[in-house]
Amino acid sequence: MCGIVGFYGPDDVAHDIVFGLTALQHRGQDAAGIATFDDNFHLCKGNGLIADVFKPKQLKKLKGNIGIGHARYTTQGSNDAELAQPFTTSYPFGLAMVHNGNVINFRSAAKRLHEKYHVLPKTNNDLELIMYTFASELRLKDLDNLSVIDIFDAVETTQELVKGAYATITVIAGHGLLAFNDPLGIRPLVLGRRETEKGPIYAFASESTCFDYLGFEFIKNVGPGQAVFIDKNYKVHYKNPYSLPKAFCVFEHIYFAREDSTIHGRLVARERVRLGKILARKVIESGIQPDMVIDVPSSGYFSASGLAEAIGVPYRRALVKNNHMGRSFIVSSQAGREDIVKKKLNPIREFVEGKKIAVVDDSIVRGTTSRRIVRILREAGAKEVYFISSAPPIVSPCIYGIDMAMSTELIAANYTEEEICRYIEADKVIYQSIEDLQELFSEDKGHGGNCFACFTGQYPTGDVTKYLRHIQEERQSHRGDKKSAAAEPVSSVSAKAPEPTEH
Ligand SMILES: O=P(O)(O)OC[C@H]1O[C@H](OP(=O)(O)OP(=O)(O)O)[C@H](O)[C@@H]1O
Numbered sequence: 001m002c003g004i005v006g007f008y009g010p011d012d013v014a015h016d017i018v019f020g021l022t023a024l025q026h027r028g029q030d031a032a033g034i035a036t037f038d039d040n041f042h043l044c045k046g047n048g049l050i051a052d053v054f055k056p057k058q059l060k061k062l063k064g065n066i067g068i069g070h071a072r073y074t075t076q077g078s079n080d081a082e083l084a085q086p087f088t089t090s091y092p093f094g095l096a097m098v099h100n101g102n103v104i105n106f107r108s109a110a111k112r113l114h115e116k117y118h119v120l121p122k123t124n125n126d127l128e129l130i131m132y133t134f135a136s137e138l139r140l141k142d143l144d145n146l147s148v149i150d151i152f153d154a155v156e157t158t159q160e161l162v163k164g165a166y167a168t169i170t171v172i173a174g175h176g177l178l179a180f181n182d183p184l185g186i187r188p189l190v191l192g193r194r195e196t197e198k199g200p201i202y203a204f205a206s207e208s209t210c211f212d213y214l215g216f217e218f219i220k221n222v223g224p225g226q227a228v229f230i231d232k233n234y235k236v237h238y239k240n241p242y243s244l245p246k247a248f249c250v251f252e253h254i255y256f257a258r259e260d261s262t263i264h265g266r267l268v269a270r271e272r273v274r275l276g277k278i279l280a281r282k283v284i285e286s287g288i289q290p291d292m293v294i295d296v297p298s299s300g301y302f303s304a305s306g307l308a309e310a311i312g313v314p315y316r317r318a319l320v321k322n323n324h325m326g327r328s329f330i331v332s333s334q335a336g337r338e339d340i341v342k343k344k345l346n347p348i349r350e351f352v353e354g355k356k357i358a359v360v361d362d363s364i365v366r367g368t369t370s371r372r373i374v375r376i377l378r379e380a381g382a383k384e385v386y387f388i389s390s391a392p393p394i395v396s397p398c399i400y401g402i403d404m405a406m407s408t409e410l411i412a413a414n415y416t417e418e419e420i421c422r423y424i425e426a427d428k429v430i431y432q433s434i435e436d437l438q439e440l441f442s443e444d445k446g447h448g449g450n451c452f453a454c455f456t457g458q459y460p461t462g463d464v465t466k467y468l469r470h471i472q473e474e475r476q477s478h479r480g481d482k483k484s485a486a487a488e489p490v491s492s493v494s495a496k497a498p499e500p501t502e503h
Pocket residue numbers: 255296297298299300326327328329330361362363364365366367368369370
């Protein structure tokens with residue numbers, strides 16, 4: 001997943017962009033970039049965290065009252081700095097674009113660009129497909145008299161031709177700031193506004209938490225197939241009346257988005273508490289009798305507190321997180337993920353010693369975190385460890401912007417719950433049921449439809465067999481380090497009984 005922002009106001013916007021991106025750092029740690037425009041585009045991008053990439057010296061050069069920013073979590077192409085977003089193109093007018101998501105008809109979209117529009121994409125980052133399709137369609141208009149209808153028309157054709165998930169923000173030089181979403185609204189995108197003495201400043205962002213920090217008023221979600229254009233007089237134009245998402249990614253609520261963000265009317269923290277509360281049924285049915293519920297920081301917290309409340313067992317924070325370590329799951333190599341998990345969490349012995357501990361995490365994806373947590377809790381003297389996931393088993397690759405693209409890397413796609421329990425060396429593993437998750441996020445609750453593909457294998461964009469093959473080939477040729485974490489325990493899983501302190 002990536003974090004995207006865009007600002008358009010009376011003064012230079014570079015500082016607001018950095019501030020906004022910093023609030024979205026949890027969405028991407030690989031690279032970051034900013035493009036602003038005054039008379040020219042000013043571009044700064046590189047690998048690393050926001051604070052590493054943008055120093056005061058660079059920020060001074062990022063002049064302009066319109067601009068966009070990106071925090072990258074790579075899903076297509078390599079991690080090379082040149083593939084960091086934004087991308088710019090000089091025609092028509094000059095465009096700079098960022099996106100969050102993943103294009104799934106890479107080959108046919110690239111072929112069309114070449115054959116129909118005579119454009120050769122330079123990289124294998126899917127952003128080029130969206131940007132050049134849009135640019136080529138825009139170029140067919142009367143550029144001397146470009147209207148908002150022309151812009152929305154080019155957006156509509158792009159939405160028809162480019163398949164997959166994409167929330168995008170584009171600077172159209174000299175014309176304004178454009179945002180549009182894919183036809184299903186898989187990724188989040190919000191519009192906000194702040195009044196200044198010189199007039200309004202508008203912003204688009206992946207998550208509403210940015211607006212809290214920056215003192216913006218939330219205006220609306222950019223829904224499925226919708227586009228919003230802020231013209232040079234700061235007038236806001238909407239393509240399509242607002243509609244609820246058709247397949248919003250439920251994993252945003254479970255893990256990806258920040259707890260203080262509200263997406264399509266749902267506060268992420270509140271949904272996580274609910275996920276914890278509905279887990280109570282399965283926990284009670286399992287017959288376990290924990291002395292204490294603890295969370296796996298950071299994302300397990302709200303579900304753990306919800307579960308503790310529902311089953312009447314005390315909650316404690318018994319795993320302390322090193323605040324200087326980022327997210328482990330979005331690191332691109334298994335060695336890197338393991339390294340972070342090792343350095344990130346430490347148990348408080350006094351709290352866990354001699355206790356039966358129910359440890360709640362938001363999800364078990366590759367099993368990297370859960371295995372380590374069970375081990376360190378046992379080493380700290382826990383009597384029994386039950387590992388509880390507030391998400392159901394993740395059994396199918398995500399092809400819409402979360403980097404779990406191959407089923408070989410998903411532990412639940414390859415093992416039974418019992419085998420997983422043995423592999424992570426827990427006394428019990430309990431997953432959320434898919435039915436309970438779907439009930440919580442059912443469409444009739446008034447928040448629109450959700451994508452549950454990673455739990456069900458049912459992809460809202462239709463048959464995706466070709467794409468799954470493509471991504472596998474791409475992974476093998478570009479990112480040799482994308483080995484499966486779950487592949488390794490295959491042979492050893494059934495042989496291992498839980499042996500608390502050995503390793
Ligand atoms: O089974 P795994 O492959 O280990 O993946 C799942 C883990 O990864 C995530 O944590 P992460 O460290 O990315 O972020 P967090 O600090 O927000 O929990 C998630 O919250 C789980 O803890």
